[in-house]
Amino acid sequence: MSTIDSLHELPELTDDDLVRYSRHIILPEVGIEGQRQLKGARVLCVGTGGLGSPLALYLAAAGIGTLGLVDFDVVDASNLQRQIIHATPDIGRKKLDSAAERLTALNPELRVIKHDTRLTSANALDIFKDYDVVADGTDNFPTRYLVNDACVLLGIPNAYGSIFRFEGQASVFAAPDAPCYRCLYPEPPPPGLVPSCAEGGVLGILPGLVGVIQATEVIKLILGKGETLAGRLLLVDALNMRFRQLKLRKNPDCPICGANPTITKLIDYEQFCGFASPAPSNVQEIKNGVPQITVQQLKHRIDAGEDVYILDVREPFEYQIANIGGRLIPQGEVPQRLAEIDRTRETVVYCKSGARSQRIAELLKQHGYQRVVNLAGGILAWATEIDPTMKKY
C-alpha cells in the first residue's frame, strides 16, 4: 500500500507522459497506476548538495510531480566534485536556482518549489506538511534530528542517507510502525567528534551511490511496492565495496515515537546537539597527541568569556588578509621565540587550514607544553562556519 495514494486524487497521464515514462509503465510494479502515483506525489529534498543532487535529478527524471527543495547556500567550486546538479557556470549562484533550472530542463512538467531558507524548528512543520515523503540530504546533526522529529510528528516517511569519507548509511525512518532516527541514535555525538565532510573529506562518488539509494526508497514508498529500508540500516563501504545491513528496532522508550513520548513538539536542536552548551565537550579528537578544537567550540569558549590564548603561526601577509586575533608568530620563528609563549596557559594554535598549526602544536608538546590544542580546519573553517564575512584566501 502506498503511503500517499489515499491523500489526493491522482492526475491523468498525457500522451507525452506515456512516451516519456514508457520504460516505467511497462513494469508490472509501476504500470499506468504507479506512474500516476509518481505524478501525484510531492517529495521534499532537504539539501541540494552531495546527496540532494542525484536524489533530485533521478526523482525529476522518474516523473515525480512536485519536488520541493530546501537550501540557502550558494554554489562553490569545491562543491562540483560531487554535487552534480550544479555546473561550473553556476559558481556563486544560489543552489536553489541552479538546481531548479537543471531539474526543469530535465523535466519541464516538474513543479519545483523553492524553499530559500535554513530549516529551523520554527519553519520545519510548515514546510513539511505539504509533502508526502521527505528525503534527508542535510549535513549536520542538529538538522538530522530536526528532520526526524518533524517527520515523526507529521507522520511523513523520511528516506535517510548520510556519508563520511568512504562510508555511507541509508534507511527509511518514520514510516508507519517503523523505527525513527532517534530509535537508532537517541543522542548525537559531542560536537567535534565526528568531523564534517569539509573537515574529513568525502569521495565524490559516494553521495551519488547513497543519494540514488534514497531516491529508490522514495519511489518505492510512493508506489507501495517492494521492501523499503524501514527497519534496516544499509551500510555502504565504497573503499572495499561492501554493502551490509543491520536490523533496526523501534525503541519502545523512544522519546518521540515510543509509547509515551516526551518530545511532542520541535525543540532547540543546536542546544540538543551541544552546540550551545557553554562547557566545551570533554570528548575531543586527538591527533598525534594534540587535542583538536572545532571552530564552534572555540567560538563558544570565547563567547562564554573564557580567556583563550590564541597563537597564529601563519605569515604576516596572511594575518593582514584575515585573522581571529591572538599572537602572531610565523611557524619558522616559533622555535626561537618559545619564551614568548606562556607554558602555563592553554594555547590554541591556528593557521589557514590546520596543518601548519598541527605541526607547531606537536613541536610545542615536544618542548614540554602540556596544554596545546589545534584549531581543526583553521581560519578557513572559521570563515565558513562562524564568520562568512571574513575574507577567504
Add this chain to the structure above:
Amino acid sequence: MTIFIPTPLRGYTGGKDAVEVEATTIREALDQLTANFPDLRKHLFTPEGKVRAFVNLYLNDEDVRYLPAKEASEVKPSDTLSIIPSIAGGR
C-alpha cells in the same frame, strides 16, 4: 572474533578497519579492544562504563541493546561485532 572499526574511530586503532580479538562474550571483546587501543575507551564508554548513546554495537546484524543477555552475550570466533557511530555528512 572480528570487530569492525568505523572510519571516525580509526584514528585510535592505528588506521585499522578491523581488529581480531579472542573473547567469549561481547564485554570481553570490548575490554580487549580498549586494552589494545586505550584511546578508544572514552569514545565508546561513558566514565561510568556504559556504551555511549551515539554509538551502536551490533553482533552480526543484531543490535546488542536488544539481545537478551546484552553485552554478556556469548560470542563465537566466527561472529563479528560492528561499532556503528552516527554520521551526518550529506553535502
